[in-house]
Amino acid sequence: MNQDMKIFEKSESEVRSYVRSFPTIFTKTKGYKMWDKAGNEYIDFFSGAGALNYGHNNDHMKQKLIDYITNDGITHSLDMASAAKAEFLEKFQEIILKPRDLDYKIMFPGPTGTNTVESALKLARKVTGRTDVISFTNGFHGMTIGSLSVTGNAMKRKGAGIPLQNVVTMPYDNYVDDQSSVDYLERFLEDSGSGVDIPAAIILETVQGEGGINAASFEWIKKIENVCKRWGILLIVDDVQAGVGRTGTFFSFEPADIKPDIVCMSKSISGYGLPFAITLIRPEIDQFAPGEHNGTFRGNNHAFVTATAALDYWTDDKLENSVKQKSQTIMTFLHKMVENYPELQGEVRGRGFMVGIASDVDGLANKIAAKAFENGLIMETSGPNDEVFKLFPPLTIDDEGLTKGLAIIEQSIKDVIKQPVTN
Template sequence: MSLLQNVYNLESEVRSYVRSFPTVFEKAKGYKIFDTNGKEFIDFFAGAGALNYGHNNPLFKKKLMEYIMNDNITHSLDMATVAKDKFMVRFNDVILKPRDMEYRIMFTGPTGTNAVEGALKLVRKVTGRENIISFTNAFHGMSLGSLALNGNFAKRRGGVPLHYTVHMPYDNYFGEALDTLSYLEKYLEDSGSGIEIPAAVILETIQGEGGLNSASIEWLQGIEKLCRKYEILLIVDEIQVGCGRTGSFFSFESAGIRPDIVCLSKSISGYGLPMALNLIKPEIDIWSPGEHNGTFRGNNLAFITATEALSYWVNEDFSREIQDKAKIIHGVLKAITTEFTEVPMTVRGRGMIQGLAFDISGFALRVSAAAFERGLLIETSGSKGEVIKLIPPLIIDEEGLQAGLSILRESIKICIDNLRCEV
């Protein structure tokens, strides 16, 4: 029996990515991943954004192996450890202080949805209000509180009613025909709107799972102004688009906003190890001891690699490299839209999370499958799976980036040729 057949026979039907990438992976290094047959794939998936610094980063691996071999602490809940202390001090010195940010660090359970759940609980405690405003096409996790925030119907199924959230239109949801900031403010200011002032607004600056919809600087600044005007707390979910994905460490830096809570996970550990945290403004850090906890909120192995990952951010060099690669991606994607006019498509996203939205149903999925056959891992996103999404490791070199983009272009061409044959 093959290894892949074992997966089909033994693993739950809930499995998903193995259906898109039907092979058994064995090794990985940098931006490349290899299956048991020795086939090489360029990785434009990067663990759904959890591997910004690549697979088995040698800097992180060295520190991790040394830590393990010295019998240092692995599990500690939220007890004090040397590894945790080093991470917090380093994060404060390298990330927060240079940006003039003052936050307390709250370690939640090890996944992104744990961070979101903690944020929701805290804003409700601080304000005494229940409702949360989220946005169309949002995705914030798969536990019940997070499910209620999601926009995609398929990702809202929880088996029970999902309450205490109100969905408002994201930036440009109606195109240029309607200013969604004015729309939101009208609901907030009108006592007859049926919408009470919420505890918080939660948003993604780029909706990774929602189809790479990117909020403008003006819209983000406008949301913050509304939050301050109506004494609403602002949560920014940085779980997929933070840790450098857009060029700056935080995706909201270019807008100059100051969220009350920032949710981080995925690439915060640097190595793909489970880790999640919330950055909380000190004035709202009103938790009682143990009020929100979790057995695995102290992953010391992740602290080690997360601390080493911050070495990429001690100066502006890495940020500039990301921005240069983002320009390459954008240029190639724009060229593809003009080369293949038979299938209407538009470029979405920014930084190193970009993609192409197709008007033909199922076309993005076809492109993903064709790319897989040719040695490129790339996934789809959007409420109808209409977007092909590029999230390569940030450390990918230009050669690897161009090679992956070439496979993507070839895959699109093949899928278009197949469409012609079907007509």
């Protein structure tokens, strides 16, 4: 082990994970690049697990934050009124919600993705007076007890240490090839002998990130919304990872032409990687009493500043069009990899800049991700068995960076498959 890394082994909890996958000390980042203490340069196809959609140290946001701090702008304010919060609320309404004909109240539930999911689940149960929630196979929604209860991963669920209750798991789109999962869901709701009560909510990701880059069809998503409307069930879309342009549009559900009752957002909503989350709530169901859900760090004004600056990218369709164009390049590349390297036993998955290759060869995806790190590119794996290596470049990456990154991935595939794969 590198001598510098021993402090982490000695002093940091065994729960650490990414430091094991990327065993080096990073010292500097810019755009799509990262540098470590030894001066090695890496192309970042990880983007903070989707928290850095605009890249590292984005100049526009950085200057706004520097100016705010230099002028002694308020940092911490709980949920008191601040100029930074007011500007974010106004700009989010004008740039994001109104052009999309979306009417939501904005709640600040706490700084992370699991906070917004917890608030959504609590509100759905309060509004409907019902207890159960329907989630989907391979879904991932967070690591606190409520959000963990609607998460599918067995290892993460086991970490709770207690039974995770009041949730029914249904098959996600294409989980079972020979039947419609929506028909299956409706049969359970209709059958008084199914053991499934009418739930308070259905929660879903339009593209499952940690669950294996499974992309639901727009038709399936629309059918789920129709089920919710027929049965008076609230629809919660978890857009923590798939949102803020990651799949090609600001909200991942836009192409499906739906309007969820509640939308959960975090990760790249702050724009700069600062802790920040919002819960979007249809006004009629905004029924929390004052202070009924609160938290010390729901007034992160530095994040308000950078989140507001990030919205400048959405005043026109330039970024959105760039993502759609580059995503075609990425998808073409991935299909070429599956075709040219049959040893992968691969399947292309995902949408937009949230894509990857699932390999039926045990351990192969992990080996390719590890080799990519050796070759100067950072990417991670996902899926219940880490069977998918996934590509999460920043949305702002230029053509040169994208081309270099894809070339490193192909070289890493070559490096790995020429060797026998062992368990």
